[in-house]
Amino acid sequence: MTKLIKDTTRRGALKTMAGAAAGAATMPLWARFAQAQSSEPIKIGFQQHSTGIGAAYGRWYGRTTEAAVKLINENGGINGRMVEIVAEDDGTDPKRGAEVVEKFATQHNCDVGFGTLFSHVVIGSAPRAGELKLPYFVVSEGHHVASGMLNRYTLQPGITDVKSQVQAMAPYVAENLGKKVTMVFPDFAFGHDHRDFFTAAIEAQGGEVLEHIAIPPAETSFTKYFPKIPRDTEVLYHVMVGPAVLTFVKELGEFFGPSRPEMFGFIDSLEAVAIDSPGLEFLEGTYFWEGMPRHAQGDQSEHDKFYRAAVGVNERGASVSDPTDISTYAHMFGCWETLYVIKAGMEAAGYQGPGDRAALIEAVEAMSDMPESRAHPQGAKVFNGKTHQVFGHQYISRVEGGKLVKVHTTSIEDTFYPDEVDYTTQPL
């Protein structure tokens, strides 16, 4: 019925069980081993974008999830039980997403739902998770969790939200790149979030946005918009997405030639695209937000090293089996970290089965500091139990010789904003 990701050899399980720490640690080794093998597994429903517009991300979310679960199982599972991933394709479709959540709860007897990326799918699925009281751990970056529009059963403990990311960029941009900013963004919700969050944040730093240039989403040529960029622009903030991104960069290069303003963008535009691709030379010397540095840095942590090896990603963020296959490195760590939060939450709650779902929610809500570790290779984080949203360091990288070189790490405090909701007041 489901895909069981676990170490299938007895020897392998035994070997790794020896290293298991938490949970069933009080039992003798043989008992733990016997229990892990004989108990019902913990079932995690993985709402995967296997098909549809999110498939490119879904593939890497899948690969990261598989790697994390394999590791968790090798180390004794959760509360002495193996973890089983039940991956269901939601077609990157909100209606289908809600159906999938329902299947997790009623058909597959999953303990929790997990892994949704695209915001519209999260927004379409979360109400169903709330009704079914199925803990629903999303990995979406959307502000929808912390904005208060979802419910007590929906949490985002493994990846920061776009509002905190954007706002944390402003101090560095204002201090190092310039205070007069022109923003170019696609004219729909995603672009509007950037417009609203960054405009407010840069103004708080004493800067200003000279011009907002909204590009119609279906546009594939951009030359006609560039003359709108004011001449005294010091920083061009760009967040284009979709197939025309490369054309955008190329045409921008043709427009500015050698004398361009400073440029700052979000790596979302070029996620899964090699930064040294022909045609992207113009990006040399420009800056990008990265959720997690794609290229291994000089000060690479042992956790990043470990995580890359486990997922099968090399020092340039590409698949170890094909150096041209670039991962969605800035986002996919969210699956890994979320799974470790689920593990920690279940262990804290003494989770035994669906009857303990409410206790699991409370256990996760009680979390706050998450130190950088193998469980959190992207960096330390602070979870806000009221807003169900995690906060963490953000990275700014500069393109130098076709490499993304980290030049700034924000503090976690840079990413804070006042609470907009307190989910703990809602009934469980």
Next chain:
Amino acid sequence: MKTWLSSAILLTVSAGLAFAHASEQGFVLLLPTDIYITAGVASVALTIVLLAVLPPGAGEALFRTVPLFSLPRLRLRHLTSLVATGVMVFLVWRGLTGPRDPLVNPMPLFVWTVWWIFMVSLQGILGNHWRWTNPWTGVGALLRLATGLRAPLRYPRWLGHWPALVSFIGFAGFLLADIAPTDPARLATIAGFYWYFTLMGLVLFGPVWMVRAEALTVLMRAYARMGLLGRARGRLAAGLPGWQILRRPAPSLVLALFMVILLGTGSFDGLNETFWWIGFLGLNPLEFPGRSAVVTQNLIGLFVANAALLGVFAASLWLGERLAGTGRSLREAICLFAPSILPIALGYHVAHYLTAAMVDGQYVVQFLDDPMNTGAHLLGLEDFYVTTGFFNTPGTVKVIWLAQAGAVVVGHVIAILLAHALAVRDTGSTRRAVLGQAPLALFMVAYTFFGLWLLASPRGL
């Protein structure tokens, strides 16, 4: 109410992040596709000019065959069909009970990748393997052998190919408008019932059911006419794809319509992914809301696209008959020339699915490596990860795009040659054939442009 509410929220509240990815299509947009499209359209147009100046038999001469060897009378096809049935049973079982991920479960992998992409393409390129690989005829023969019974019912003549046409439209609707055509259990249920239903037809009406009423067999037999290899005078022979069309009688009207609808459906399959179509529906292509939001629209689109193609095709033929004064009825013209559309449909099928085949083919290999999800590596692919790296480098994207464009252009060139050969044979004169062909040829040139434009357009899916 809840659903309504959440859709309302979806429409009105900021949706946060979108991740329409930049790969492949991004590099395609950087290619000088205008030049490639012009070159492709020009080669098709040039074919027409050449045919007009060459002597009458030149077109047909291209379709001469080379006899290969006499075919031994081996009666293995029922045996291989039984193997296919076994595979089918396995797929349905795994579809219902195996992993839920459509890229891991063999049911969707075999239906959409192995069958719909590879086996259909192979049928059109090589020849009729469906005779050996269909999952029904073997069981049918076995039942006949065991019971000694002949088909108790006569297939009503008036039904003709209608059941096949209707069920093919149903198949197309499922492919294009169902919200989860890759869901393993859903697909297993549908495929299982269809298999059983077809077997009943075969048992009750005999083999005629397969060639008249069963859409997949009718589709496969239609494409088999395009195959490089075929039977000629008891020997296996090879020739330019399309030679078998020239050796066969013209199809019935409904079968001819079936062939046109094959192309119309394939084209809409491409069209419905473009920014143009998504924009036409008033949706944001960078934030495509998912298949559930376009079910009705895609069904209407499928219907309109096929009706429009049929209209333009018939109008071209009607105009051609008037110009050349051949005195053929429109019905005769449609039946005569519809097979010449098959290479266009096949070329587009190959082009459209090439990229999907390159990715999903890897998932098929992964399945073969570990067919029961036990962590086995039967093919020894321990460190094998599915890759899409070839979509991320300009060099490979160019090669892939040109291969797709090549399939479209070759399909159209063969279509023009075929239509010309069919016309010359029917009228006996090049001048009349060319004149009568002019509107159809013009249509094919325009369709080349359309097919290449589809490949070069930005897509939102």
